[in-house]
Amino acid sequence: MEPSDHQFHHPYVPYTIQLEFMQKLYQCIEEGNVGIFESPTGTGKSLSLICAALTWLRDDEKRSLFGDADGGVVLDWLEQAERKAQRRQLLDIRKETEDKLKTIRDRNVKKQELQYPAKKAKLDDQIREQDLVLDDYDSDQERNSSASGDASLSSSTLALLERLQPAKSTNGKDPGESRTRIIFCSRTHSQLSQFVNELKRISLPSAASDTGDEETIKHIPLGSRRNLCINPKVARLSSTTAINERCLDLQKPGVSQDHKCEFLPSKVSSGDTERVDAFGDNAIAQIQDIEDIAALGKRMKLCPYYASRSAIPSTEVLTLPYPLLLQRSAREALGVEVKDTVIIIDEAHNLVSAIADTLSVSMPLSHFELALKQLLGYCHKFKNKLKGKNRVYIAQIIKMLRSCISRLQQAQTDKLVETSLLANELIAGPGIDQIQPHKLVNYIQESKLIYKVEAYGDLLDQQAQSQLPAITKGTSKEMQPKGVLAEFQSMLLALMNPASEGRFFINRNDREVVLKYTLLDPQAHFEHIVREARAVILAGGTMSPMSDWSEQLFTYLEAERLKTYSFGHIIDRGNVLVQPLSRGPSGVGFDFIYSKRKSEKMIFELGDVVEKLSCTVPDGMIVFFPSYDYLALVTSLWNVQTGKESCFTRISALKQVFQESKEVNVDDLLRGYSNAIGSGKGALMLAVVGGKLSEGINFSDKLGRAILCVGLPYPNIQSAEWKAKVEYIKRIRYEKSKQGGLSENECKSSAETAGREYADNITMRAVNQSIGRAIRHKQDYAAIYLVDRRYDTARIQAKLPAWLRESVRPGPAPWDAVKEDCAQFFRGKRM
Structure with a gap:
């Protein structure tokens, strides 16, 4: 075609x-x-x-x-007539839909509000103690569902979703069901909002018309309950898991009508059915982002999380963030099918890490201890009402929590910096081997344990506040972390994964030891999407x-x-200069490998480079360092007075200096940087590869006339986590080579090469992200300096984007040539 x-x-x-x-x-x-x-x-x-x-x-x-939908097969006249009749009926339905959506758009232009009576609010603002008691739990049967929040839907929820599906046409087939859809994903809702703004620019002719008439693009943005819940008494809960479980709890059979969520439509009300249909029509009548859908739900007093599903069969484009696509349970909860769809993932350089992050989990010792404290407090309060399986499963959860706490406390006592361990090393002790984690996960999900325990904690907080003197009410106390039981539930899910897919690690942050599960095999969790789409x-x-x-x-x-x-860039090749720097003005070599990077002589030589380039480079200049710690070391030495004045003082006389840190507010930092450039003096930004300024920040035009990338930000190759990842990569290459018939020595050599390639690729992808901050449109221009002898090698240069490789100057270049090239590049390029 x-x-x-x-x-x-x-x-x-x-x-x-x-x-x-x-x-x-x-x-x-x-x-x-x-x-x-x-x-x-x-x-x-x-x-x-x-x-x-x-x-x-x-x-x-x-x-x-x-078109030729029959593949050239000649049909008899009766079948041809039937096909034409079906097509005509489908076209009539499409036209009717378009007319209805045009009416809605016309009404919106006139600012006419939807006229649907609001329901009377029912849900009490206060948490009620009797709602926090666990229901009897007597079923040990496995369920064909995941246990990650939205996956296991109650029967009432399934009935609701079924009712929310749009009515079938007269031939029994939904007119939208035959449509192939595009699912567009990016990392965040803000990036998706930018996509939606671009989508509004497009006009397309209708597929159902030969006259060239335009047809609106039918789009719906999807989000989680956290994004779309409009019930303030649910949305204010501390964790996503608590919000999910409270929402499902309010739909359970047996919950009185007075305590159901006021925004969920009634299953028996024809008026609510009309509102659901109207919501779907209004959602796709115009291109809207996630905030617009939430606002529509508020105006109509209707849950946008559930009601948005009524629009899915009629849509052409769905937008949603990475995690909602990557988790099968989340897709099923949203009613999103990937079969036969076109899936577009933007900002996909993050995809492998996004899959790993979505399915990895970390939990510090203090969170384990708090989860145990919360659970014991709940058990003490309701001990006379916990019976049967509730008592058995809660006892098992407590036993597993204590086992994890014991192992982490031992690591803290031993002052371990980092170690890897298997699941059976983490969970040990009398009776532990009889516990089945998958049953515990199902129990936590089905019983709504997390919501009830967290809500009991909120009730205690309410009671404590009510007993305070009026003058002290509302004063803040040290906030305890929220959602710790949900973290433990995620850890239990990780325990169920095959050992080949991931690994557990104990490492130490600034204050305490942390248990972390790291996914090593992202492919296993993305393959089914690729095969179905x-x-x-x-x-x-x-x-x-x-x-x-x-x-x-x-x-x-x-x-x-x-x-x-x-693909190449739209800028002229003359608008970008890429210069590897192996040596500085005094001839000192730049070799920022970990064992040499603390050389004071090299650091002062780097300062001399920054100072001399600041004399020539106009406006804004950014220097990226391999880590926050190294940036701190460099600036501390630059502040040392080695003559009449320090290196830092000399640089500051040329450009106002700004420095990224883990604590700094990015908006304030960029505002000051931009204002300094606007004042005409110019500014220098000291930043970190992989930090807050290395991705998603626009240093176009005067904000980024030059970028220096100091060293190569290789990960800590001695860390247990990194070693496990590299060993996984090497094993995959070894097995592939073995299948290809290579000898044992060739397989081992190929595996070693794969490990080195992986390290280089991870590093250079981060570098490419950082140096790509400067060139943002066709008329933009910038100089890029790659400060390290390794940037002069073909192996590293081959990993630059093609459009940058074309502009790399040959090296190693003497400083006088570098200085002259810089001056010539900026000569006459004032904007």
Whole structure:
């Protein structure tokens, strides 16, 4: 199938590289492939993704409506007539829907409010003690559901979701069910809001019309209860798990009508059915973001978390953040099907770590101790009402908590910095081997234990506040962490994973020991999405190095189905200078490997480079360091007076200096930096690769005329966690090589190479993210200095994005040449 519009309905005249991007993406979707798309920030990547994907979607729908849907098979006249009648009926339904949505848009333009009577509020503001008692729990039967919050839905919830589905058409098939959909994901709701703003720019002809009439793009943003709950008495709860469980608790059979959530529609009310249908229509009548959907729910006094599902069958585009796609339980709770969809993941350079983060969990010793304290307090209060299985399972949870606490206390006494351990080393003691973690997880989920224990703690806080003298009420006390039992539930889930997929670690933070489960195999949790979807697109500004994707996420894919593309920048090559720096002005070499980076001579030489470049580089300059600790070491030495004045004083005389730290407020820091540049003096920002300023921050134009990247930010290769990850990577490569018929020595050599490649790729992806902060649009320009001898090697330069590799100056370059190139680059480039 060829695109119906050679410019893919782009709202502007697209650049050549944008056209190439859209052509390749359209082809990738049509062929049902997995595509890795690298396109630098500032090249209109989001619009290109939207235009190509939606053009394909409408073309595919037109093909299914009017094309050769029968594959060339000649049908008899009766079957042909039936097919035409069905198509006509479907087109009539689509037109009726479009007319209805246009009426809603016209009403919204006139600012007319929806006229639906509000329900009378029912839920008491106070927590009631009798609501906190656990129901009898007598079932040991396994359930075909996950136990992570939304996965196990009550029968009343399932009935509600069934009722919220839109009415079927006369032929028994929902008119939207035949539609292929696009699921668009990014890391955060704020990034998705930017996508929604771009989506509003697009106009597309209707697939159901030959006249070129436009048809609105039908889009719905989806979120969790945390994002969409409009019941203030539920939304204010301390943790996501507590919100989920309280919501489900209010829907249970037997809960009196006076204590059900006022925003959930009644199953028997025709008026509520009308409101649900109206909500779905209003949700897709215009392109809206998650805040708009929540506001619509508030205006209609209707739960947007559940009611938004009524719009899904009619939508073309769903937007949701990473975790809601990556967790099967979350998708099922939202009613999202990935089968035969087109999945687009933006900012996908984070995908592997996002999968690992979503399914990894850490919990400090103090949280284990607090969870035990909360559970014991609850048991003491309700001990006479805990019977049967409740008593048995709570006793098992207490036993497992105590086992974890004992192991962590031992590590704290032994002053262990870091160690890895197996699950059976963590959970040990009399009777522990008889505990079945999957049954405990099901019990915690089904009994709503977390909500009831946390709510009992909130009740105690309310009572304590009510007894305080009026003058002290509302005064703050030290806040205890919330959601500790939910953390423990996640740890129990990790215990159920195969040992080959992840590993437990005990390490120490600034104050105490922490138990952490780290997922090592992200592929196992993404493969089912790839296999079910029609096509999967991973897009980002810095997807290089590309080799990681086939090694870590797609080893099972046929080579011809995995496509990788790296597109150039829209800027002229003359607008970017990339200079590796192996030596400084005095000839001191730059070798920032861990064992040498504390060299005072090298650090002062670095200061000399920054000072001399500050004389030539106009406006803003950013220096990225490999870690916060190293940045602190460098600045402490620069502040040492070595002559008439310190290095830091000399630099500050040229540019006002700002420094990133873990504690600093980013908005305040950037505001001061921007104001200093605006004043005409210029500014220098000292930042950290992988820190707050290295990703998602725009240093365009005067904010980033030069970027220096000091050293290579390799992870701590001595940490137990890093060693486990590298060993996993090496094992995967070894097994693949073995299957390929290589000898034992060749397999081992290939595995070692894979370990080194992985370390290089992780490091350079972080570097690429940092140095990509400066070039943000076609007219932008910046100089990039890579300060370390290793940047002069072909191995490292090969891992730069293609558009930057083209501009790398040959090295090693003498300082006089570096200085002259810098002056020449900025000469005449004032904006």
